[in-house]
Amino acid sequence: MKNSEIDRTHIPFIIMIAVIILLPIIIPSAYIISVMVFVAVYGVLALGMGILIGHAGLFSLAHPVWFGLGAYISGILAARGWVSPGIGIIVSAFFVALISYIIGAPILRLRGYYLACATFALLLIAQIAGGQLTNITGGHEGLLGIPPLSLGGFVFQTDLHYYFLSWALCIGCFWFCSNLIHSRVGRAIRSFHDSEIASKSMGVNIPKYKLQLFILTSVMASLAGSIFCFYLCFTVPSFFGFHLLVELLMMIVIGGIGSIQGPLIGSFVILWLRELIHIYFGKIFPVMTGEVDSIFFGILIIIVLIFMPRGLAGWVEQSFNLGRRTYAYFKGPGA
Amino acid sequence: MHTSKVLVHNRDRSEIESEENYLPLNVLRLSKRFGGIHALNEVTFNIEEKSIISLIGPNGAGKTTFINVVTGTYPPEAGMIYFQGQNITGLPAHKIASLGIGRTFQLQELFLSLTVLENAMVGCHTRGRAGMFAAGLRIHPAKADEKRLREEAMENLKMIGLEQRASDSISSLPLGERKLVGMARALGMRPKLLMLDEPVAGLAAHEIENLVRLIHSLIDRGLTLFIVEHNMPFVMSISERVIVLDEGFKIAEGPPDDVRANEKVIKAYLGE
Known part of the structure; x- marks a missing residue:
């Protein structure tokens, strides 16, 4: 009973991993691999935003901001040669976690459309900042000179490298989120979407979980952004x-x-x-x-x-x- | 005027804090306003352990507001609430819940996107401790929590007789069963005080009988019950003490028979 239950929850991941490994072997087309990199990167973004909107009922529209911040911070750090790209990804994830904490703490008190408006304003501000801060971001011409990603001596150069990297992130995030949603914390998150008053009367600390989830999905977006920028070796504000x-x-x-x-x-x-x-x-x-x-x-x-x-x-x-x-x-x- | 009020509070407070056996609930001069409406006006009473206390009153008397204020949904304007000798006035709802005050809702407020079992498991929320990371990585505390909460929730469903419907969706349940799910959910946090908001409204006679049996079994397990209800035969048969609210004022308190004979109560219900 117990074994079969564990097996059943693992089946989708096993299938996904198998498909991802087999795909480049069966169809070795650079074009398909390249589109699949985008599927993975956008999949991570949509996954995070989908949990915020669909499970927690937080209509946050700021998701492209965390994606963009992740891309720009790791891109700038790598392009200026300040830290190695691998560390840059971690630095940008921490930075995004910090910013989303600072912004999320006050903003998540808003509900429904008000939250949507506030997060949308954040998106517009980030867009303008990205375009105007030319000496940091390169403005609308874009950020150039991003070196390829290297992790512990291994340099990610081909589409296939990024394909496996991005799908590792995507499947990892998918696994994490699906565990989360079916756990005590996940049920608490789904419960306050249905009824906040009942949820808090059952002892669920709603502001805490909203903020934690907001930060978690922001960090996911940031990691996706970092991979995205190293893959393209280029970013412009209009991507985000x-x-x-x-x-x-x-x-x-x-x-x-x-x-x-x-x-x-x-x-x-x-x-x-x-x-x-x-x-x-x-x-x-x-x-x-x-x-x-x-x-x-x-x-x-x-x-x-x-x-x-x-x-x-x-x-x-x-x-x-x-x-x-x-x-x-x-x-x-x-x- | 103001200082004298504070003095009264202090005296009451020291009395409450000096008591050897803390009562499940002491409410002191509790007031709550919505705009110009006094939903609660200096309401004061105590609830003894393992008792069944009912709160009745005409529509709009402030009964549900009372539960909402005690459980922390709204902060009170004035007054004090002590739970087992601890001042819980103005604490957030989730803290009050984790101290041991459970509640159900007039309109159930069940989690419609969750199954019956999952609803009961959210009720057990305070009994787990694994955080988001442990849950996402599915490592030790989360795994242990999951197993324990599932068992506890299932036990609660068994107690109310809904274990067969554990994996059903809430929308497939009739009203009576939904109310029971609300009870099972509230029992998940192992409350010491359980506040029921109109538990029998809309139930058939045999369902009420079952509920009465369930309530007595809860008292045997050491719970204290506070019931807001309109159904007079139910209230009068089950309660040890009845409190009557009218327009936010407590107008009567006592054993059911005394309250029934009270002139103010009759006036409040029937008019002049």
């Missing part, structure tokens, strides 16, 4: 702006709000769909592929919200349950 925010929200909605695997599915679907749109419609409308994918994603969101309000993850789960019930029905009550 409103466009990214909309994309993340799209991933969460399409993948499934309130499920832990939803945002990862969303990241995969959105990024690959965009690639496919660019490949096929790029030939028909060469000058306006950006507009074409907006139209597509708009239609997709409408379809998902109408037919699968719990997103792709919810839909898969529902079909699975339906299949199981049908199977049980045909097998008969004796089985």
Whole structure:
């Protein structure tokens, strides 16, 4: 009983790890590997934001800020040669944890739309700061001269290196978060989303958990940002702006709000769909592929919200349950 | 005027703190206002150990507000609340809960995205100690917590007779069972004082009978119960003492029969 239970929770991770290892062997295409790096990086972001919005009910829109801070801090530290890139990643994660603590402590008292407004303001401020502080960030021309990542003598150079690095982070975060959500702390977090008054009457220290979760997801975003900047060897403020925010929200909605695997599915679907749109419609409308994918994603969101309000993850789960019930029905009550 | 009030408080306070056997609850001149409305007006009373005390009163008398203030949902404007001799006035709700005051809600306030068992497990929250990191990495304290909380929550569900529905969603339960889940959840923190907000409203006769049995078994286990209720036959049969609130004032207190005969109470319920 106990063994089978542990096995069952590990199955998705084992499958994921197997797929990630086998993919470059089966399809050794640099293009696919490169898109998959983005799927992992955006997956980590969407995962964190999905937990904040879907599980904790914290409508925080500041997620691109932590991503950007992680990218810029580790990028600047490495480009100026102040610390080695590996240490830079850790430094930036600590720094982001500190900033998100300082900002989160007062801001998380806000609820609902007020929190959304305040965090959105933070995003705008960070955008402007990133563009204007030219001597630190390189402004809108971008931050150049970021060396490749090296960890303990190993230099990450090829797409494949970053592919394994980013997926290690992604699967690690996914594992951590799914353990968390199914633990005492995770249930407390889900409980205050449903009813704050009942939750605190059961002894849940709501402000503490909100702040801890906020910092945790910020650090996840920061780590993703660091890998992102070392992969591209370049960052500009527009990578971390409103466009990214909309994309993340799209991933969460399409993948499934309130499920832990939803945002990862969303990241995969959105990024690959965009690639496919660019490949096929790029030939028909060469000058306006950006507009074409907006139209597509708009239609997709409408379809998902109408037919699968719990997103792709919810839909898969529902079909699975339906299949199981049908199977049980045909097998008969004796089985 | 003001100083005399403080003096009175100090005297009461020293009395409370000098008592050898602390009472589960002492409430001193508790007041709460919402805008111009006095929801509670200098309400004072004590609750003895292992007793069943009921609070009744017409609609809007401040009964639910009383529970909310005692459990820390709102801070009181004035007055003191002592729980087992400890001043809990103005403490945050989660601290008061972890000291041992459990409650249920008039509208259940169950966690709809969690299963029945998970609801009961959130009730056991204060009985675990693993933090976010241990939980995420699934290392020792979190694993031990998980197992223990699951067992404890299951025990509570068994006590109220809902163990069969442990993995069901809340939305699939009828009202009576939802109220029981609320009880199981509140029992998870092993409270010394349990405050029930309208536990029998909307229940069928046999469900009320079950609840009465459950309440007596809780008293046997050493709990103290404080019940806010509208259902008079239930209140009068189960309570050792009844307190009547009207427009925020305590207008009567005593054994059920005395309260029933009290003129002020009759006036409050029936009008002049």
